[in-house]
Amino acid sequence: MPGYGFAEAPKNLINAWTHLIFDYLRGRTTLKRVYVLIDSRHGIKKNDTDTLNLLDKAAVSYQIVLTKSDKIKFNTLEALITMTKTKLLKHPAAYPEILVTSAEKASGLEELRAAIIQAIT
Template sequence: MDETRTAIDPEATRLLFARPWTFVRGMAQANDLPPIAGTIEVAFAGRSNVGKSSLINALTGQQGLARTSNTPGRTQELNLFRPEVEAGLLLVDMPGYGYAEAPKEKVDVWNALIRDYLRGRPNLRRVYVLIDARHGLKKNDEDVLTLLDKAAVSYQIVLTKADKLKPGGIDKVLADTAERIRKRPAAFPEVLATSSEKGAGVEELRAAISRLLAGA
């Protein structure tokens, strides 16, 4: 199915993200996750301080929903969010990876949690891998993409902080990123560019999630 051409109801998308969202709970172990019947999940992964929480807040229109921090590595669990009115959708904020200043033991625990979740969650429909547009794909990003490829988990690259680039700069980063993932088996080919601060690309990301929900 070509998702980029799949028709969606714009009003249904608006209502999905206009309704109040709520924090469900944080999970320190993948086997603590709730039952999966009737629900799909989309997860957000990325390096520490890439802006995952800020993007989730922008996506849901609730600035205090996901806890943001200037301290890298703040998210240490799988944090789940859903609409207050049941819609068959969970958003999962995954622990940030690649924060070198955290104790190695803690990093190992976070990484194990990420691996367990990605390999053992059959209703996980897509992982949005967030990449800081100013820095592009790094080695630890590539490692996560390889893990996703091996686990056969569909993922899509979402560039964050696109407003921090000079005019025209985002087009080059989009093209470079698309080329670097072109031969990866689990990568969705379209790369999105977003800015949580300016709201750029948020509607496109909402539409992409709505397509996944419509095809559930």
């Protein structure tokens, strides 16, 4: 699902969408892995945590992809990766490897493609 654009929708509508998404995800054996894109400039936010919890509850394997890695300093990125790995320890459906990408610099894209191929084969 592209973004969390329903943040300003009425609460009952958000709940309905959440149930719809959960019903879609639950028990989908053909769905090998979900890739959750996290903006490196912001890290995992509350909406992201809610999504990770939903994926855990639905027992859907997922992998974090940190995007826009070129927009922050290397030391900040390293700290973010460490913090993200620590947060993922609490999430049973999370795949432990974190992917780091930058579309602008075309970095990490081959690793992302390889991870997708590995997940579906």
